[in-house]
Amino acid sequence: MDRRTVVLTNDFHQTSVALRGEALPGGEMHLSARQVKRAGLELCCSDCRCSGETGARGHQHWAFIYTQSDRDNGGLTLSPLLK
Numbered sequence: 001m002d003r004r005t006v007v008l009t010n011d012f013h014q015t016s017v018a019l020r021g022e023a024l025p026g027g028e029m030h031l032s033a034r035q036v037k038r039a040g041l042e043l044c045c046s047d048c049r050c051s052g053e054t055g056a057r058g059h060q061h062w063a064f065i066y067t068q069s070d071r072d073n074g075g076l077t078l079s080p081l082l083k
């Protein structure tokens, strides 16, 4: 499995997290449910509502896509944005 680093940020808390995502064909990346939970705790915190489950807030380099598999298993697919 090819893994590459994904960086997500939160512009409210001024935090960032680097995760080793699974590289998918076409440049998309996949994060596991555990990685999504970790991102949420590192970027934000458990009782703050500034962001969603990933903790990401403000501009990201990725579009967040929840595939059927992600909805079933709790992961997240990231599709690269051109700018």
Ligand SMILES: [Zn+2]
Residues within 6 Å of the ligand: 012, 013, 043, 044, 045, 048, 049, 050, 051
């Ligand atoms: Zn927060």
